[in-house]
Amino acid sequence: MSKTILIDPVSRIEGHAKITIYLDETGAVNDARFHVTEFRGFEKFCEGRPVGEMPSLTARICGICPVSHLLASAKAGDDILSVRIPIAAQKLRRLMNLGQIVQSHALSFFHLSAPDFLLGFDSPPAQRNVFGLMSSQTDLARGGIRLRQFGQTIIELLGGRKIHPAWAVPGGVRSGIGDDEINQIRERLPESIAVAQQALQLYKTLLETYHEEASIFGNFPSLFMSLVGRDGAWEHYDGVLRMVDSAGKTLCDIEPHHYADTLGEAVEAWNYLKYPYYKPMGYPDGMYRVGPLARLNVCTHIGTPLADAELREFRQRVGVDGVVSSSFQYHYARLIEILAGLERIGLLLDDPDLRSTHLRAAAGINQTEGVGMSEAPRGTLIHHYQVDQHGLITHMNLIIATGQNNLAMNRTVKQIAQHYIRPAHQANVPEGMLNRIEAGIRAFDPCLSCSTHALGQMPLHVSVLDANGQVVHEKMR
Amino acid sequence: MSKTLTLNGQMISAREGESILDAARDAGVSIPTLCHMNGVGDVGACRMCLVELAGSGKLVPACTTKISEGMEVNSDTPQLREYRRMLVELIFSERNHVCAVCVANGNCELQDLAIHVGMDHVRYDYLYPAENVDVSHPMFGMDHNRCILCTRCVRTCDEIEGAHVWDITARGIKSHTITGLAEPWGEVNTCTSCGKCVMACPTGAIFKLGATVAEMEKDREKLAFLKNARERREWV
Ligand code: SF4
Ligand code: SF4
Ligand code: FES
Numbered sequence: 001m002s003k004t005i006l007i008d009p010v011s012r013i014e015g016h017a018k019i020t021i022y023l024d025e026t027g028a029v030n031d032a033r034f035h036v037t038e039f040r041g042f043e044k045f046c047e048g049r050p051v052g053e054m055p056s057l058t059a060r061i062c063g064i065c066p067v068s069h070l071l072a073s074a075k076a077g078d079d080i081l082s083v084r085i086p087i088a089a090q091k092l093r094r095l096m097n098l099g100q101i102v103q104s105h106a107l108s109f110f111h112l113s114a115p116d117f118l119l120g121f122d123s124p125p126a127q128r129n130v131f132g133l134m135s136s137q138t139d140l141a142r143g144g145i146r147l148r149q150f151g152q153t154i155i156e157l158l159g160g161r162k163i164h165p166a167w168a169v170p171g172g173v174r175s176g177i178g179d180d181e182i183n184q185i186r187e188r189l190p191e192s193i194a195v196a197q198q199a200l201q202l203y204k205t206l207l208e209t210y211h212e213e214a215s216i217f218g219n220f221p222s223l224f225m226s227l228v229g230r231d232g233a234w235e236h237y238d239g240v241l242r243m244v245d246s247a248g249k250t251l252c253d254i255e256p257h258h259y260a261d262t263l264g265e266a267v268e269a270w271n272y273l274k275y276p277y278y279k280p281m282g283y284p285d286g287m288y289r290v291g292p293l294a295r296l297n298v299c300t301h302i303g304t305p306l307a308d309a310e311l312r313e314f315r316q317r318v319g320v321d322g323v324v325s326s327s328f329q330y331h332y333a334r335l336i337e338i339l340a341g342l343e344r345i346g347l348l349l350d351d352p353d354l355r356s357t358h359l360r361a362a363a364g365i366n367q368t369e370g371v372g373m374s375e376a377p378r379g380t381l382i383h384h385y386q387v388d389q390h391g392l393i394t395h396m397n398l399i400i401a402t403g404q405n406n407l408a409m410n411r412t413v414k415q416i417a418q419h420y421i422r423p424a425h426q427a428n429v430p431e432g433m434l435n436r437i438e439a440g441i442r443a444f445d446p447c448l449s450c451s452t453h454a455l456g457q458m459p460l461h462v463s464v465l466d467a468n469g470q471v472v473h474e475k476m477r
Numbered sequence: 478m479s480k481t482l483t484l485n486g487q488m489i490s491a492r493e494g495e496s497i498l499d500a501a502r503d504a505g506v507s508i509p510t511l512c513h514m515n516g517v518g519d520v521g522a523c524r525m526c527l528v529e530l531a532g533s534g535k536l537v538p539a540c541t542t543k544i545s546e547g548m549e550v551n552s553d554t555p556q557l558r559e560y561r562r563m564l565v566e567l568i569f570s571e572r573n574h575v576c577a578v579c580v581a582n583g584n585c586e587l588q589d590l591a592i593h594v595g596m597d598h599v600r601y602d603y604l605y606p607a608e609n610v611d612v613s614h615p616m617f618g619m620d621h622n623r624c625i626l627c628t629r630c631v632r633t634c635d636e637i638e639g640a641h642v643w644d645i646t647a648r649g650i651k652s653h654t655i656t657g658l659a660e661p662w663g664e665v666n667t668c669t670s671c672g673k674c675v676m677a678c679p680t681g682a683i684f685k686l687g688a689t690v691a692e693m694e695k696d697r698e699k700l701a702f703l704k705n706a707r708e709r710r711e712w713v
Contacts, residue, residue, distance in 0.1 A: 050612055056578045056690040166578070166690035174689065362687070364615070390612040390663075 019437060021417045029421050032414040034406075034441060043396045051077055051365070051391045056166035058383065058398070067100035067155060068376030070168045071237065072383040075372030077170025079256075080387055082366040088356035089172035094237045095348050096158045096167070097374060098341040101236060102192070103151025104377035105292070105334040105341075108445040109199065110144025113331055116439050117206050121213070122432035140202065143195035147338070150192045154345070157181040172360035179355075186349050189342060193306070196338045200310060203335055207317065210328070214318070216419045217440045218327025218412030221246030223278055223288035224297040225254075225404070227375050232300030234307075234340055236375040243278060243288065244298050248323040251278070256371040259382060263399065276404045287407040290379025291444065292333035297323050302336075304343035310336045327412050330443045365391040376401050378445050402446040409444055416440045482548040483531075497539035497550055498526055508552045509561055509590060512627035513540045514677060516701030517636050522628050525564055525590065528552045536560075562594040570601040571650070572608060573622050574680070581681030582691040587625060604650075611656070613663030616670050616686055619656070624682040626652050630674035637704050642668045654682075676700060 024030040042061050046054065055073040059066035071093055078085055115123075115133050118140070123132075134141045158177060159167035167174050207214070225243045229235045241254040243262070254262045266275040266283045278286030288294075302308045314336060315322045318329050348354060365387065372383045379401030386395040402409075420433040478493045484501055491500035496519065501508050512523040521541040528539045531549030539552065551557070568587065576582050608621035631643040631654070642665055646655045657665030675683045676695045684693050706712060 048607070048610060050610060050618060050686075052687050052689055053578060060577065169687070169689045171687070174692070392610060392612060 019413055019441070021413075021421065021437075023421075029414070029417040032410070032417045032437075034409050034413050043398060046393050046396050049393055051080055051370075051385060051387050051393060052170055054383070054385065054393070055168050055170070059166070061398075065100060065104055065376050065378065067096055067159075068374055068381050069383070070166075071097055071374040072372045072376075072381045074168035074170055074173075075374060076370040076383040076385050077372070079370030079372060080365060080367050080385065080391065081170050081361070081363040083171050083361040083363045085172045085361050086356065086358045087353050088176060089359045089361075090238075091348060091351060091353050092158060092173050092177065092359070093168055095177075095345065095354070096155055097237050098345050098348070099151045099154030099158070101151070101375075101377045102338055102341045102345075103148045103155070104445075105338045106144055106148035106151060108377070108442075109331060109334055109338075110141065110148070112445070113439070113442055114140070114144065116435070116442075117203070117210065117331075121435050121439065140199065143198065147192050147195045150188050151341075153188070154185055157184065169360065171363060174360070176357060176359055177354060182349050182354070185345065189346050189349075193339065193342050196335060196342060197306075200335045200339065203332060204317070213436065213439075214326050214328040216415055217436075217443055218408060218415060219325055220411060220415065221325055222408055223251065223281075223286070224248075224294035225278075225288045225290050226295040226298045226380055227373060228295075228298050229303075234295060234299040234302040234337075236295075236341075241373060241380065242298050246323065246325065247321065248297055251280075256373055256382075257369070259371065259384070259399075265399070265403075274399075274403050275406050276399055277407065284407055287411070288404065289327070289408045290401050290404045291330060292337050292377075293324060293327065293330045294379060295375065296333045296336060302340045304340060304347070307336055307340035307343055310339060327408065327440065327443045330445065334445070365389065378402060379404055402444070405444045405446065409441055409446065412440045412443070413437055480544055480546045482544055482546070482550060484550050485552060491544045493544075495544055497528055497537075497542050497544055497548075497552075500544050501539065501550075501552060506552060508539050509593060510540060511586060511590060511625070511679060512629060514629050514633070514679075514697060514700070516697075516704040517629065517632040517677075520628055520632070522626065523564070525561055527557060527560060529554055529557060558594070562596055563600075565591050565594050565596050566599045566601055568625050569596070570599050570603050572624070573603070573605040575622070578690050579623065579681040580684040580688045580690065580693040581623075581695075584691065584694050585681060586679035611662050612686060613661035614668070614670075614686070615663060617662070617672065617675055618684050618686050619654070619662060620682055620684070621653060622682075623680045624654055625680055626654065627679060628654075629677040629679060630654065630683060633673050633677040633700060637700055638669060638671050638673050640667050640669055640671075643674060673700060 018035050020033045020035065021029055022031045042058060046057055049057065054077060055070045058069040058073045061069055074093070118137050119127060119132055223243055223245055225241065227235045227237070227239045228242045229239045241256065241259070243251045243254065245251050252262065262279055263276050264279045264283060264286070266277060268275060275283065277283045278288050280286065296311060296314065302311050314324065314332060318324050318326065318332060324333070368389065369386050374381055381401060382399040384397040385393055388394055416437050420436055479490050480493055481488060481490050482500070483489070484504060484506055487504070489500060489504040491503065498508055498510065498513065508526050508528065510523070511525045512521070513519055513526065519540040521538040524538060526539040527536045529536055529551040531551065565587070569591070574587070576585070576588060579585065582588070610618065610620045610622070612618040626645065628645060631645060634643050635641040642656050644655050646653050646659060656662040657667065662668065675685060676697055677700060678695070681693060
């Protein structure tokens with residue numbers, strides 16, 4: 001008798017999702033799917049609104065990474081105004097994005113995922129959270145919380161408040177930064193770098209412990225995509241959008257305005273996420289991954305000493321010919337990116353351009369189409385707008401990191417389920433196994449409220465089905 | 478000539494011909510208003526300033542009702558407070574203001590009033606008709622979603638700037654502000670682009686193009702200053 005096992009909701013990810021595991025007649029895993037059931041209608045209701053409103057409107061898509069939307073949207077706006085924004089504005093935007101990457105990665109690693117590594121995948125669920133971590137690994141948990149605050153402080157100092165800062169605008173930014181604020185950030189840098197380094201050391205000691213997990217948590221070849229500097233350096237705000245193959249070889253650099261020639265978006269009836277894929281290879285073979293792991297696989301180097309040393313070690317220890325294929329190592333990549341972000345923040349703080357008061361270019365509507373891209377903590381974010389001659393939105397398309405990782409997340413769930421769920425379990429899968437499946441998803445740090453921004457239907461409900469369509473088992477927590 | 482009247486049980490004196498609103502403000506009593514703006518004539522459009530006349534128990538707008546000798550006025554009764562709250566709720570239920578992303582967020586008279594009357598929810602069904610946004614003017618924009626039909630823009634443009642670009646069309650729930658002969662604002666050639674209506678608008682309905690959330694700050698006293706200075710010939 002074939003059975004279906006559902007895990008709903010997946011805890012400790014942002015938003016709402018569920019996982020379905022289909023067993024065959026023998027009780028072995030036949031297939032697995034990751035569904036997202038949340039519903040947002042941003043693309044639709046932005047129509048008719050002025051383009052200048054988009055950064056603040058789209059920042060509301062997500063309470064976790066508003067800055068990413070803010071920047072991608074402002075960049076799409078710059079494109080519609082056809083302006084090259086003042087250099088200070090560009091660097092300030094970079095500073096904010098780095099703050100965002102640091103705070104979001106810190107949240108993902110320390111608050112959401114560290115409980116699994118440090119307390120164990122099989123530890124009791126009631127303790128397997130940041131509070132449990134607090135009592136057993138007090139210093140690490142504290143350091144992580146402070147690191148997240150540090151990133152948030154940068155955002156707040158620039159944008160005026162932590163969440164939804166309506167600060168970047170088409171043409172530039174609304175306000176600059178003073179010496180006091182710069183010093184305030186600078187003072188906390190050494191401590192933050194130390195926390196990132198400690199976390200990296202600790203993570204490396206766990207590589208052995210979690211060798212098995214690393215080998216089956218989404219460990220497969222795929223394409224990778226991210227922004228990268230023109231010199232090949234790690235990039236998060238500008239540069240070129242590059243697709244590399246599973247051996248790290250460049251397949252193509254994607255022109256922002258022509259991204260749709262290269263990236264297709266498939267839709268499946270059972271999920272509200274869209275499925276972007278690399279068109280030349282078709283769907284679903286054109287599966288690619290974005291985010292920290294992709295950025296580190298795409299770039300040739302990072303460009304700052306501490307992070308570059310870590311990158312080399314990363315490629316040697318967990319890579320094959322320099323390419324890291326296991327999605328488990330998103331965590332590792334995230335820690336390296338925290339370090340890279342902190343080092344770059346340090347460089348920016350010393351940049352005299354930051355103090356310029358020329359922050360905003362004024363221009364009218366000069367194009368009726370604009371594309372803005374940035375690297376969100378979770379991966380490449382694309383905002384594509386069409387406007388009428390006065391700048392009112394007529395069409396909007398958002399391509400979001402979690403959507404792009406969708407195919408890979410599904411593969412990951414299947415791989416983990418096939419490895420851990422044995423016929424002997426029947427449908428009564430141990431909690432620790434289910435937790436590993438969740439953890440496999442969590443490695444991507446999916447942000448589900450973002451990725452289901454498009455108009456769809458209301459959430460699915462929870463059910464466990466056998467071959468006859470009978471509910472046989474449910475797992476809720 | 479000075480007249481004497483009672484306001485909330487207190488005897489106050491006021492100038493003949495003055496409105497109840499002005500007399501109350503001179504006496505240090507504030508009455509909530511929305512369509513009233515110093516510098517332009519009153520029309521009694523919003524009913525926020527309703528006060529109760531003793532004896533008849535009649536409710537009249539303080540901004541358009543003149544004082545008279547021996548008048549007894551109550552400006553703050555439980556009933557009036559309830560009505561004011563209902564009025565604000567009705568305004569919010571009528572169009573979709575989306576304060577969170579509004580250019581006037583934090584600098585909006587309607588928002589201030591909602592706080593003042595203690596509006597914590599809206600008891601009426603939201604209507605939220607799909608209103609359009611006119612950004613055809615090279616410098617300013619008009620978002621009908623945020624218009625409360627106070628007609629301040631109409632009076633400001635007519636009385637202070639003398640251009641009379643704005644008008645109100647249709648009736649009741651179908652009322653709308655229009656520019657020119659219901660043309661896109663950018664095509665109205667009587668507009669001098671002076672920006673006075675932008676300043677007059679109590680909400681984020683009229684805004685500077687390119688302004689983003691909470692960026693519109695308005696200095697409305699400047700409008701009254703202009704008008705008074707001109708009338709009193711302060712510059713000659
Ligand atoms: S900008 Fe001046 S002239 Fe034009 S509509 Fe407004 S008040 Fe009237
Ligand atoms: S546009 Fe502003 S000033 Fe004019 S009627 Fe509407 S709310 Fe009042
Ligand atoms: S202020 Fe008196 S009716 Fe509006």
